[in-house]
Amino acid sequence: MILVNGRPSDSIHTSDRGLHYGDGVFETVAVENGAALALEEHLLRLQAGARALGFPDPDTAQILNEVDSLISPDQRAVMKIVLTRGRGGRGYRPPAIDDTVPSRIISLHEWPEYDPDMYEQGIVLGLCKTRLSQNPALAGIKHLNRLEQVLARNEWRDSSVFEGLMLDNDGDIIEGTMSNLFLIVDGVLLTPSLDSCGIHGIVRKLVMDIAAELEINCRVTRLGLEDIEKASEVFICNSLLGLCHVRTYQNHSYDPPVLCPQLREGLIKQQKIASL
Amino acid sequence: MILVNGRPSDSIHTSDRGLHYGDGVFETVAVENGAALALEEHLLRLQAGARALGFPDPDTAQILNEVDSLISPDQRAVMKIVLTRGRGGRGYRPPAIDDTVPSRIISLHEWPEYDPDMYEQGIVLGLCKTRLSQNPALAGIKHLNRLEQVLARNEWRDSSVFEGLMLDNDGDIIEGTMSNLFLIVDGVLLTPSLDSCGIHGIVRKLVMDIAAELEINCRVTRLGLEDIEKASEVFICNSLLGLCHVRTYQNHSYDPPVLCPQLREGLIKQQKIASL
Numbered sequence: 001m002i003l004v005n006g007r008p009s010d011s012i013h014t015s016d017r018g019l020h021y022g023d024g025v026f027e028t029v030a031v032e033n034g035a036a037l038a039l040e041e042h043l044l045r046l047q048a049g050a051r052a053l054g055f056p057d058p059d060t061a062q063i064l065n066e067v068d069s070l071i072s073p074d075q076r077a078v079m080k081i082v083l084t085r086g087r088g089g090r091g092y093r094p095p096a097i098d099d100t101v102p103s104r105i106i107s108l109h110e111w112p113e114y115d116p117d118m119y120e121q122g123i124v125l126g127l128c129k130t131r132l133s134q135n136p137a138l139a140g141i142k143h144l145n146r147l148e149q150v151l152a153r154n155e156w157r158d159s160s161v162f163e164g165l166m167l168d169n170d171g172d173i174i175e176g177t178m179s180n181l182f183l184i185v186d187g188v189l190l191t192p193s194l195d196s197c198g199i200h201g202i203v204r205k206l207v208m209d210i211a212a213e214l215e216i217n218c219r220v221t222r223l224g225l226e227d228i229e230k231a232s233e234v235f236i237c238n239s240l241l242g243l244c245h246v247r248t249y250q251n252h253s254y255d256p257p258v259l260c261p262q263l264r265e266g267l268i269k270q271q272k273i274a275s276l
Numbered sequence: 277m278i279l280v281n282g283r284p285s286d287s288i289h290t291s292d293r294g295l296h297y298g299d300g301v302f303e304t305v306a307v308e309n310g311a312a313l314a315l316e317e318h319l320l321r322l323q324a325g326a327r328a329l330g331f332p333d334p335d336t337a338q339i340l341n342e343v344d345s346l347i348s349p350d351q352r353a354v355m356k357i358v359l360t361r362g363r364g365g366r367g368y369r370p371p372a373i374d375d376t377v378p379s380r381i382i383s384l385h386e387w388p389e390y391d392p393d394m395y396e397q398g399i400v401l402g403l404c405k406t407r408l409s410q411n412p413a414l415a416g417i418k419h420l421n422r423l424e425q426v427l428a429r430n431e432w433r434d435s436s437v438f439e440g441l442m443l444d445n446d447g448d449i450i451e452g453t454m455s456n457l458f459l460i461v462d463g464v465l466l467t468p469s470l471d472s473c474g475i476h477g478i479v480r481k482l483v484m485d486i487a488a489e490l491e492i493n494c495r496v497t498r499l500g501l502e503d504i505e506k507a508s509e510v511f512i513c514n515s516l517l518g519l520c521h522v523r524t525y526q527n528h529s530y531d532p533p534v535l536c537p538q539l540r541e542g543l544i545k546q547q548k549i550a551s552l
Contacts, residue, residue: 002290011287012295014278014381019288020358021422022298028366053423054430080366082296085426090304090354090385092422092429092453105290109366133409133473134445137427145421146297146368147329150361151413153368154330169410177368197409 001108003066016103018084021092022144024103025049029079030239031108032274034071036079038239039064041202041272049141050083054094055102058083066106076274078109078240084144112240119264119276122247122257123162123236127225128152128177132168134196142199153177163236165228165249168197173223179236180204183227184259189218190227203237203273210266216259228252235260242273277384279342292379294360297368298420300379301325305355306515307384308550310347312355314515315340317478317548325417326359330370331378334359342382352550354385354516360420388516395540395552398523398533399438399512403501404428404453408444410472418475429453439512441504441525444473449499455512456480459503460535465494466503479513479549486542492535504528511536518549 002010017023027042036042043060050058067079082105085094094100130152138145152166163176174192175181180201183190189211194200211218228234234246234254243264245257267273278286293299303318312318319336326334343355358381361370370376406428414421428442439452450468451457456477459466465487470476487494504510510522510530519540521533543549 004290010290012290014280014286014288014383016295017426019292019295019360019381020302020420021426022420023423023426026296053427078366084295090356091388092425094426094430096433105295107290112367130413131411133411133414135407135409135424137406138409138423143423144296144298145423147299147414147419147421148411149368150293150297150299150370151329154370157372 001070003070003106005104006062006066012103012105013087015087016084017086017088017094018082018103018144020088022146023053023094024082024084024144025053025142026083026144027081027142028239029081030274031071031075031077031079034073034075035271036067036071037274038202038206038272039067041205042081045142045200045202046081046083049143050102052141053085053143054097055083055085056097056100058102063104063106070106070108076111078111080107080109082144114241114276119244122245122254124160125176125234125236125246125249126156126161126164127250128155128164128166130155130166132166132174132197134168136196139197140194140200149177171224173225173228174198176236179238179241182207182235182237183223183231184233185227185231187217189216189259190223191220192223193220201237202239203242206267206272207237207243207263210263210270214262214266233257233259240274242267277346279346279382281380282338282342288379288381289363291363292360293362293364293370294358294379294420296364298422299329299370300358300360300420301329301418302359302420303357303418304515305357306550307347307351307353307355310349310351312343312347313550314478314482314548315343317481318357321418321476321478322357322359325419326378328417329361329419330373331359331361332373332376334378339380339382346382346384352387354387356383356385358420390517390552395520398521398530400436401452401510401512401522401525402432402437402440403526404431404440404442406431406442408442408450408473410444412472415473416470416476425453447500449501449504450474452512455514455517458483458511458513459499459507460509461503461507463493465492465535466499467496468499469496477513478515479518479543482543482548483513483519483539486539490538490542509533509535516550518543
């Protein structure tokens with residue numbers, strides 16, 4: 001179930017710049033009941049990332065067609081869309097934008113088997129040693145340079161720890177290895193600023209939007225480890241798990257969440273995240 | 277002229293972690309008169325990079341065989357060796373090291389057509405806006421996360437500018453987009469410390485070694501833009517061009533070089549860099 005530039009294939013050319021330089025962007029999309037959730041938001045982010053790297057705009061109609069052709073009715077799956085700068089010679093210099101022929105890899109994968117109690121009980125959050133390096137030119141983009149996440153995720157094998165918190169070089173909290181993070185401190189919803197590093201998560205944005213609709217005060221700000229310890233509630237989010245509260249972070253335990261289930265319920269009703 | 281895991285092929289599997297995360301390392305080797313120059317040094321760095329990322333040790337004998345099989349007598353070419361963590365499922369978490377089956381892509385490419393006057397006249401060095409982000413966990417490694425170099429190299433199309441200087445977030449000089457850098461200040465050979473970012477170039481190390489043999493004082497240190505302006509001589513180095521002095525940096529011109537040709541001559545004699 002893989003389309004490479006629209007054709008069924010399971011291989012790409014060895015000269016692809018996605019392989020050589022991580023020169024590309026990607027999206028991970030939840031598919032539920034045969035529908036790709038928040039697909040418009042994902043394709044807008046894909047376009048924004050492609051523009052930031054100097055690719056020509058992706059052909060959204062073409063991608064939509066290919067996405068449709070892969071999904072069966074009632075399917076539950078994970079769809080990954082990868083867009084690279086395409087084939088290239090040796091050397092960092094990219095072709096001029098008019099000569100760029102991006103590669104498009106769209107694949108379907110099994111839905112991850114989350115513990116069914118996860119949303120009731122919350123997850124265990126660890127702290128990663130691997131830091132996120134800061135570069136405003138790349139911050140926010142879901143690009144293919146993901147070695148920091150790989151090294152961070154390789155720090156633990158204990159399956160009871162679901163996610164690891166990553167800090168930047170200043171010690172500020174940024175995100176999890178595969179999720180964004182929200183804290184509730186004094187009734188205010190807080191999420192780290194991603195001006196220097198981190199990924200602008202689709203669900204992060206949806207959470208901020210629905211918080212505004214529900215008149216919940218929300219702020220994007222610098223956050224440190226002291227904030228996570230004084231938070232009354234902490235939750236992580238991404239396009240697959242939706243929202244899930246943190247039960248324990250290091251030695252710190254949290255009371256049952258109030259806001260997280262409410263926001264999650266709202267986004268499920270809007271059909272933006274999977275209902276599980 | 278491409279071997280993928282030892283077999284002639286021009287494709288890799290779409291699930292390769294090299295593509296999805298830049299989860300791999302690479303080497304670029306000069307081939308002259310049918311010999312891969314400084315190959316032992318390159319394979320040692322490949323091994324060090326693989327270890328740093330948690331790969332099993334590459335099979336050096338196997339790579340040497342494959343390298344030999346690709347090169348014809350008297351050939352002049354560029355050889356690229358890419359080693360990734362191999363195929364994987366979706367998700368950052370790498371397989372356990374014992375379950376890791378790396379992908380090996382060895383390819384031959386045309387020798388770059390340098391201007392024959394380049395070593396006489398020196399090159400023009402520009403200054404890139406794109407900064408190098410700092411992460412000691414990845415510093416020095418020639419890994420496949422190279423978007424910063426791609427963005428930096430995309431800043432100019434003027435072919436009279438040969439290389440662009442890159443700074444880190446602190447404004448320290450680190451390297452060029454595709455080369456390391458040396459300055460001569462008050463008769464001392466200086467090269468930037470790469471503790472936080474940058475690539476530990478093979479020729480950079482060879483230059484330091486031969487400088488020691490020639491009893492030229494050499495220091496690895498923090499360097500800023502003020503240092504490049506007060507230098508009597510500046511040169512860049514990498515495995516393809518060897519060493520080449522800088523004629524102008526921004527509005528700054530340099531006198532004909534003294535040390536660079538001497539060091540270059542020495543490394544050519546040792547058959548560590550191409551004689552052009």
